[in-house]
Structure formats: structure tokens, C-alpha cells
Amino acid sequence: MTTNITKCLLVLLALALSGCATVKPYDYTALKKNAPRSILVIPPQNNSVDVTASYSYLSTVSQPLAEKGYYVFPVSVIDAFLKENGLPTPMEMNSIPLDKIKEHIGADAVLYVTIDDWGQKFVVLSSKTIVKGSVKLVSVESGELLWDAPIFAEIASDSGGHGLVGALVNAVVTQIAGSVNDRTPDAARMANNIAFYSAKRGLLPGPYAPAEPKKK
Numbered sequence: 001m002t003t004n005i006t007k008c009l010l011v012l013l014a015l016a017l018s019g020c021a022t023v024k025p026y027d028y029t030a031l032k033k034n035a036p037r038s039i040l041v042i043p044p045q046n047n048s049v050d051v052t053a054s055y056s057y058l059s060t061v062s063q064p065l066a067e068k069g070y071y072v073f074p075v076s077v078i079d080a081f082l083k084e085n086g087l088p089t090p091m092e093m094n095s096i097p098l099d100k101i102k103e104h105i106g107a108d109a110v111l112y113v114t115i116d117d118w119g120q121k122f123v124v125l126s127s128k129t130i131v132k133g134s135v136k137l138v139s140v141e142s143g144e145l146l147w148d149a150p151i152f153a154e155i156a157s158d159s160g161g162h163g164l165v166g167a168l169v170n171a172v173v174t175q176i177a178g179s180v181n182d183r184t185p186d187a188a189r190m191a192n193n194i195a196f197y198s199a200k201r202g203l204l205p206g207p208y209a210p211a212e213p214k215k216k
Contacts, residue, residue, distance in 0.1 A: 026201040031146040034139045036108035037207050038071040040101060043079055043090040044113035044133070053118035053184075054090045055079075057131070060188040064196045065111070069209025073107060081105075102140045109146060112136050119184060128156040131187040135195060137203070147203055153190035155183055 041061055046054045058079075062072045079093075087093045094112060101107055117132035136148035196203045 024200070026147070028147070028204055030139070030144045031137070031204055034109070034142065034144065034146055035207070036070065036137070036139065036146065038073065038106075038108045039065055039111050039137070040073045040078060040105055040107035040109070040140075041065070041075050041111045042093050042096070042113070043075075044115050045090055045094050046115050046118075047133075048115050048118040050119045050184075053115045056182070056184055057113060057115060057118075057133075057188050060185055060192060061111070061113070064189075064192045065203075068196060068203050069206030071206075071208065073105065078105070098138070098140050098143055107140055109140060110138050112138060113151075128154050129183040129187045130154050131184060131191045133191075149195040149198070149201055149203075151188075151191040151195045153187045153194065155187050155190070 041058065044054045044057050058075050062075055065072045082093050082096075087096065098110070101110060113133060113135050115131075115133040117130050120127055120129045130153075132150075132152045134148065134150050137146040138144065139146055195201075
């Protein structure tokens with residue numbers, strides 16, 4: 001079982017590797033011009049085979065957005081509100097016109113999420129938990145794309161260096177543990193950290209971000 005320390009190290013490693021690669025800096029012109037203060041997160045459009053993916057991911061996204069300095073509308077309240085108003089599924093929720101969001105909710109921007117792959121995959125003697133998709137932030141006022149990024153993370157198991165027997169035992173244990181302990185939220189948090197905090201493509205701090213300490 002991956003410990004919290006190991007998960008943090010994996011995130012840091014992914015961030016370091018992304019920083020070493022040649023990545024074109026993101027064009028933040030639209031984001032800076034619109035300067036959103038509040039964000040509405042629509043339940044994700046789910047293209048994976050796991051029916052729980054939308055709401056599992058939704059439970060992981062508010063914290064990093066708030067930590068970046070934005071007001072995030074409570075996702076459970078918004079989900080209930082939309083369902084009560086005739087939009088029972090994420091697919092229908094993603095089709096709401098922006099002018100209706102402005103009129104009834106008053107958010108400055110909407111975060112749309114698409115999930116393409118989600119869940120635990122078993123490959124002979126190993127397994128991996130994958131989260132893959134994309135996020136995009138859109139201005140409610142103008143409809144402009146303010147920011148977007150891929151979301152991807154993978155937590156892999158291994159044989160622990162004990163040869164074929166160890167690999168077989170580890171595969172069985174991992175499969176049993178995976179049926180009890182869902183690791184996709186951990187992978188989703190890793191994916192969010194990589195996307196939102198990327199050095200050249202991450203989401204810029206919002207108006208409520210903590211002020212950086214002044215240099216003496």
C-alpha cells in the first residue's frame with residue numbers, strides 16, 4: 001500500500017520531470033483580463049467505463065482551487081440544485097448555457113472536466129490506478145477559454161523485488177486490497193496537483209491567495 005509520503009514524492013517527481021521537459025509557457029492573457037474571483041465546478045463529463053468517476057473526481061477538486069485563491073461554489077449544493085431543476089446527469093449539466101449560470105448562480109467562471117480513463121487496471125502480475133482527462137476554465141461573461149490543462153496520474157504496484165512468487169503474491173494482495181480500498185481519489189489529487197501547480201502551465205493564483213511574505 002502506497003503511503004502518504006510516497007504519494008507526495010510521486011507528485012514532486014512528476015512536477016520535477018515536467019519542469020525539466022521543454023514546455024511552452026501558457027498564455028494567461030485571457031485569464032488575467034477576466035480575473036475571475038469565483039468558480040463553479042460542473043460535475044465531470046465521464047467517458048470512462050467507471051460510473052463512479054464523475055463524483056469521485058468532483059470530491060477532489062474544490063480544495064486545490066480554493067488553495068489557489070478562488071471562491072469555489074460548494075459542489076454538493078450545486079449538484080443538488082441542478083438536479084432539482086431538471087438536470088439529473090453530468091452530461092445534461094455540462095450543456096447549461098453560460099447566461100443561465102450567470103443569471104441563477106452568478107459565478108465568474110466555470111470549470112469543465114472531462115474524464116477519459118479512470119480506475120484500477122490489472123496487467124498479469126501488476127496493477128495500476130489511472131486518472132486521465134482534462135480541465136478547462138471558461139469565463140461566464142464572455143465565454144472565453146481562460147485556462148486549460150490535461151489531468152493525469154498513475155499509481156503503480158510492483159513485485160517488491162521478490163521474484164515471480166513475490167510478484168504473484170503481490171498481485172493477489174493488490175487485487176484484494178484494491179476491491180476494498182479505492183485509490184482513484186488519491187490518483188485524482190495527484191493529477192490535480194500536477195495540473196494546477198505546474199510551473200509553466202498551472203492555474204494562476206486567484207484574488208484570495210495568501211500574500212507572499214515580503215523579502216527583508
